[in-house]
Each structure stands twice: as C-alpha cells, then as structure tokens.
Amino acid sequence: MTAAASFAGQTLSWEIRDGVVELALHRAPCNEIGSRTLEELERFAAALPDLEDRAHALILYSQQAAGFCAGADLRELYARASAMQKDAARLGVRDFLERIHAVLNRMDMSSMTTIAAVHGVCFGGGLELALVCDVIIADKMARFCFPELRLGLIPGFGGIPRLKRDMGNAVVRDLLLTGRSLNATKAQAAGWVSQVVGEGEALRVARGTAAQIGKFDRATSAAAKAFIKPIPSEELRREMDLFCELFQRPAVEVGLKKFVESADAQPYLP
Amino acid sequence: MSKPPEQTIDEILTLAAAQFKVARETLAADDDFFKKLGIDSLQALSLLTRLENHFGVELPDYELQGVSDFRTLAARIQARL
Numbered sequence: 347m348t349a350a351a352s353f354a355g356q357t358l359s360w361e362i363r364d365g366v367v368e369l370a371l372h373r374a375p376c377n378e379i380g381s382r383t384l385e386e387l388e389r390f391a392a393a394l395p396d397l398e399d400r401a402h403a404l405i406l407y408s409q410q411a412a413g414f415c416a417g418a419d420l421r422e423l424y425a426r427a428s429a430m431q432k433d434a435a436r437l438g439v440r441d442f443l444e445r446i447h448a449v450l451n452r453m454d455m456s457s458m459t460t461i462a463a464v465h466g467v468c469f470g471g472g473l474e475l476a477l478v479c480d481v482i483i484a485d486k487m488a489r490f491c492f493p494e495l496r497l498g499l500i501p502g503f504g505g506i507p508r509l510k511r512d513m514g515n516a517v518v519r520d521l522l523l524t525g526r527s528l529n530a531t532k533a534q535a536a537g538w539v540s541q542v543v544g545e546g547e548a549l550r551v552a553r554g555t556a557a558q559i560g561k562f563d564r565a566t567s568a569a570a571k572a573f574i575k576p577i578p579s580e581e582l583r584r585e586m587d588l589f590c591e592l593f594q595r596p597a598v599e600v601g602l603k604k605f606v607e608s609a610d611a612q613p614y615l616p
Numbered sequence: 617m618s619k620p621p622e623q624t625i626d627e628i629l630t631l632a633a634a635q636f637k638v639a640r641e642t643l644a645a646d647d648d649f650f651k652k653l654g655i656d657s658l659q660a661l662s663l664l665t666r667l668e669n670h671f672g673v674e675l676p677d678y679e680l681q682g683v684s685d686f687r688t689l690a691a692r693i694q695a696r697l
Binding site for chain 1: 661664
C-alpha cells in the first residue's frame with residue numbers, strides 16, 4: 347500500500363476498506379477546521395487521484411462524540427486576526443478561503459461517490475463540508491446550522507451555493523437569516539439529508555450504501571454525478587468575495603471576541 | 617389533545633437524566649439545566665434534538681434564548697404539541 351492509500355494525521359485519517367475510502371475526522375473537541383485541518387485536507391485532496399484509482403466511494407465521518415464538525419476554528423481565526431494588521435488579516439483570510447475552496451471543489455468533483463455520515467453537531471463549515479458530498483446520511487441526533495450571521499459573516503466555505511444547488515432559495519434564506527439549527531428529520535424534509543437513521547447508525551448505514559453503489563459501473567456513476575452535480579463556480583467565487591468584504595467590518599471582531607471569551611466550554615454562537 | 621403539562625415536564629426530566637447519566641430523582645422542574653446537568657450550550661442543543669424527536673415537534677433554538685429551567689422549556693414544547 348502506498349503512502350497515499352492511508353494516512354493518520356493529527357486532525358484526520360483515511361484508509362481504504364472494501365473498496366471504499368473512509369475519511370475520519372478526529373480533532374477534539376468537534377473537528378473545528380483550522381490551519382492544521384486545512385493542511386491535512388489538502389494532503390487528502392492531493393491523494394485523491396490515487397484513491398480514485400483504488401476505490402469507488404468515499405465516506406466522510408467523525409470520530410468525535412460531539413458531532414460531525416462544529417465549523418471553522420474561530421479561536422484560531424480570532425487569535426491570528428488579532429495579531430495582524432487589518433490588511434494582513436484580510437489577506438490571510440482570503441488565502442485560507444482560496445485553499446479550502448480548492449480542497450472542497452476537488453472533493454465535490456471526485457469521480458468517487460461521496461457520502462457524509464453525520465451525527466451530532468454539523469454547523470457552519472461542518473455543514474459546508476458535508477454539502478460537498480453526494481449523499482448525506484444523518485443520525486437522528488444530528489443538528490445542522492449556519493450560525494455565521496451571528497458573527498456578522500456569511501458562510502465562507504461554499505455553503506450557500508452548494509445548498510442552493512440542491513434546494514429552493516427560501517430554505518437557504520431561512521437557515522441563513524435566522525441562524526437557527528435544524529434536526530435531521532427537518533433537514534431531510536428540507537431536502538439536503540437523504541437518509542435519517544437511528545442514533546449511532548450513520549456510519550454503518552453509509553457503509554451499506556457505499557456497498558450498494560459499488561454494484562454499478564463506475565464510469566456510469568461518475569458520468570451521472572458530473573451531469574447532475576455541477577460545481578457552482580461563479581457563485582462560489584462571489585461568496586468568497588462577499589465573505590472577505592464582510593470580514594473587514596468591526597462587527598465581526600466584536601462577534602469573534604464575544605465567542606472566544608465566552609465562559610461556555612463549547613459556546614453555541616451568541 | 618395535548619398532554620398535561622406535568623406529564624411533559626416529567627418526560628423531559630426522564631429524557632435529560634438518561635442522556636446526561638444522572639439519577640432522575642435528582643432533577644426537578646425548576647432546576648437550571650445548565651447547572652444541574654453541568655452542560656454547555658452545544659450539549660443543551662443535543663438535549664433539544666432529543667426532545668424534538670421524542671415529542672415530534674420543531675422548536676427553533678432562538679425561542680429558547682434565555683431559557684435555562686426545565687419548566688419553561690416544557691412550556692415552550694407544550695405550546696407546540
């Protein structure tokens with residue numbers, strides 16, 4: 347097995363099981379996406395051509411009890427931005443976004459069928475990561491949210507264009523403008539979760555789904571996916587621009603400060 | 617027909633005790649669930665998910681802003697049954 351076929355990093359690991367790549371997120375407390383996770387995701391994206399030769403499906407899941415992913419690492423973002431001049435902070439955010447968009451776009455267009463097995467918290471950047479996948483299977487205790495407006499921001503990892511790709515603008519507006527969280531049943535009714543399963547069952551069901559997908563001709567699956575799931579490139583670019591524009595506003599610094607200084611161990615955004 | 621409020625409170629206390637592994641008899645309706653269960657706000661959202669699943673309701677989390685006792689939580693749920 348080459349180095350690319352398996353990897354054990356600080357924030358994530360992957361291996362091939364039964365012709366399926368399993369990408370496990372395992373950064374405590376809830377897979378917050380910071381610079382280390384980004385570096386390891388980039389490593390995964392670089393390995394994808396090789397993995398795609400060896401496997402027909404990808405399952406993305408979390409090994410953290412709290413959930414799938416709580417989104418961007420706001421503490422790191424705040425610490426880095428506070429230590430820089432405003433222009434440097436803006437450029438740093440832009441660079442981070444460019445890099446994560448490159449990774450997520452590559453995963454989005456993978457020739458493998460991709461499945462997110464979601465439990466618990468799936469917020470912000472975590473939801474954006476799940477939305478890259480072709481199929482989302484959610485444990486009934488999963489909860490989804492775009493809390494970014496509470497910080498004076500919009501989702502920046504491609505969440506809005508990807509959600510709009512799959513459902514009506516009204517649902518996206520409700521999620522975005524209220525910042526409220528939805529449970530798995532509601533997310534399934536809205537349309538972005540395809541299966542709701544029992545507590546603790548998402549990974550098992552995802553493996554079964556991947557096995558089913560493996561029965562079909564690989565090239566046909568890849569062609570069908572490319573046909574039905576185009577990358578919304580123009581909107582992704584505009585989202586990134588808007589995020590960077592909003593990031594410069596004083597309200598964001600206030601929101602981030604409030605978040606990082608919260609006494610709550612795992613603060614839900616104020 | 618909706619449930620009697622006391623039954624809703626009792627079911628919430630039972631579910632919360634099971635989820636956070638505390639004895640049911642140690643919980644009371646007017647307890648602050650953050651303090652009594654020792655939970656953070658993400659864990660409180662997890663409790664909300666369990667309650668939504670159990671009662672078959674959808675309760676927007678912003679309706680729970682400032683709510684920290686079981687009795688008020690039960691009243692919010694009761695209003696949607």
